[in-house]
Amino acid sequence: AKLMIVTWPGFGSKTEQRKELDSKNMIINFVTYPPNSGARPYDVYNPEARGIYWKYLKRGIFRYIGNDGWWLDSTEPDHNDRKESDYNLLTHLGTYRSVKNAFSVMHNSGISTHQKAQTKDKRVVILTRSGFIGQQRWGSNTWSGDVQSTWDMLEKQIPAALNYSLMGIPNWNSDIGGFFAGEWNKGGGAKNPEYQELYLRWLQFGAFCPMMRSHGTNVPREIWNFGERGDWCFDGIEKYIHLRYRLLPYIYSTSWEVSQHNGTFMRALVMDFPADKNTHDIGNEYLFGSSILVAPVTKPNVKKWSVYLPQGSDWYDFWTNHKYSGGQSIEKETPKEIMPLYIKAGSILPWGPKVQYSSEKKWNDLELNIYPGADGQFTLYEDEFDNYNYEAGLYSEILFTWNDADRTLTIGDRKGNFPGMLKKRNFRISVAGPGKAAGDVETLQIDKAVSYNGKQVKIKLLDK
Structure with a gap:
């Protein structure tokens, strides 16, 4: 507690x-x-x-x-x-x-x-x-x-x-x-x-x-x-x-982007899609971090909710994996348990264990959910979680890079170290697509599983 x-x-x-x-x-x-x-x-x-x-x-x-x-x-x-x-x-x-x-x-x-x-x-x-x-x-x-x-x-x-x-x-x-x-x-x-x-x-x-x-x-x-x-x-x-x-691995890594690289968590759509003039006056949607478009439902008893998907990217419905082109408004069915969420194509989303509190389980067996359709990168940031040793350089970063053309995920060399850091871990990789499990299911359908010891690994995934 x-x-x-x-x-x-x-x-x-x-x-x-x-x-x-x-x-x-x-x-x-x-x-x-x-x-x-x-x-x-x-x-x-x-x-x-x-x-x-x-x-x-x-x-x-x-x-x-x-x-x-x-x-x-x-x-x-x-x-x-x-x-x-x-x-x-x-x-x-x-x-x-x-x-x-x-x-x-x-x-x-x-x-x-x-x-x-x-x-x-x-x-x-x-x-x-x-x-x-x-x-x-x-x-x-x-x-x-x-x-x-x-x-x-x-x-x-x-x-x-x-x-x-x-x-x-x-x-x-x-x-x-x-x-x-x-x-x-x-x-x-x-x-x-x-x-x-x-x-x-x-x-x-x-x-x-x-x-x-x-x-x-x-x-x-x-x-x-x-x-x-x-x-x-x-x-x-x-x-x-x-x-x-x-989503804690995604959120914690985003917090590093915020504190170290002057980022922000809640991103008005105009910040990432300035060329799309339709985003300039949208105040009821936003990106949470770099990948997740959030469209909260703010009216009672609604069956559907209009969502604008910015031009310049394709988008995946988080709950279904259905892929949409950007630059259009869609009507999303919204039973009470569903808030519209869309993932930007090219995103790599790290998915942590099911826990009752943040430090209950280590991140030694993360899922990496890839949303194809564009090249993408994500940096997984880790440290000791509750001290200022990171200011002295005690932290680690792992860069994930998705090459969409040849369907290859590169897990880069780990940079940095800190006391208690995981020396070895597993990554279970899932590529979003039709017929694949989506949303908040306990475990997505895994395409590849790899062991990682801090050295670069390249994983070729199945063709489209």
């Missing part, structure tokens, strides 16, 4: 933190959450104040339990009983008005830099409610806030995420099912079929976000609240949780 601790940037007048910060004039004197508590935010713009904030986190929490992450709420921060004069209050870097938008990044940076200075054995993981350009440098993943549990709000999450990513901030997520869900209790809460459909569609979208996270008030979100195996909602939730975990 992993443990994330929630912290806030405001302090009541009787707390030790507030007394120390007040004595050094490091409080911004406006009302913050919770109301009627006397709470005030600290001056995040002051490096000494950030040090004091960390001192108390370390003393009271981190040194005892070594928690795995920080949930930083109210990083706007909340501003209650707002007065125009509040914006003229002085901070370490000038008036609050002049630096307000950077509150979140300064608060995040303080915790991140101090924890990393304390130990490099545990990576900084921060979930935060607000963002600013460059905030990803501090291990921060921003969620979209305390949103309403409605279909309209689900629909708005997609362009919100894409606009956020287009600003150069790759780490984004939302409260799956919406935060404020009290209205659904009238029909049974988690047993309300209408809320179950909204929750499942939101979870399908969440499975293809940088962080998949269910959270909210009023309606409990654990899977068992939605029924039991054999019930459509339970089965649908379980289906996408398993899908997310089996």
Whole structure:
């Protein structure tokens, strides 16, 4: 299990933190959450104040339990009983008005830099409610806030995420099912079929976000609240949780592309297909990484969903392996358990083991799913998963290259090494096509299996 601790940037007048910060004039004197508590935010713009904030986190929490992450709420921060004069209050870097938008990044940076200075054995993981350009440098993943549990709000999450990513901030997520869900209790809460459909569609979208996270008030979100195996909602939730975990080698490798090569997870279609003018205004579809086109369903009771496939590539229906030419819209049948997913031709998708938690099983027997129709590459990235040794070069990369003309997969020499690295492993290779198993089946039909010891291997696959 992993443990994330929630912290806030405001302090009541009787707390030790507030007394120390007040004595050094490091409080911004406006009302913050919770109301009627006397709470005030600290001056995040002051490096000494950030040090004091960390001192108390370390003393009271981190040194005892070594928690795995920080949930930083109210990083706007909340501003209650707002007065125009509040914006003229002085901070370490000038008036609050002049630096307000950077509150979140300064608060995040303080915790991140101090924890990393304390130990490099545990990576900084921060979930935060607000963002600013460059905030990803501090291990921060921003969620979209305390949103309403409605279909309209689900629909708005997609362009919100894409606009956020287009600003150069790759780490984004939302409260799956919406935060404020009290209205659904009238029909049974988690047993309300209408809320179950909204929750499942939101979870399908969440499975293809940088962080998949269910959270909210009023309606409990654990899977068992939605029924039991054999019930459509339970089965649908379980289906996408398993899908997310089996995609971890793809997602983790994408995270390396993001952090090392300035990539992003959620890619507006215009980023990869700028020549196709039809992509320029599409805000309800995106690429997750370089290969997976995601088209979330954001309306209730729909039987089909229109999906635009960009020109410049062929596309495979993830669920059927049916191949489509790009540059067209199609109507995809969408029973409740199906969200439209399409794989770009030339993609090499690494497929991990079925697990209950991320580190349960090693990646010593990965499936490589190849979608022919174009040449392609994919780099599998691995390291120790939870420390900063990769910054000193302790990681490995394996480049997979698909030559479509001669149907050859080249598994390149492994580059790099790290403690605990797999010296030998197996790759099971499947080439997508008509009549082949598709989607999230337990094991695809394998065309070739190879042993790999870090040296280049070339695998010739059957002709078309």
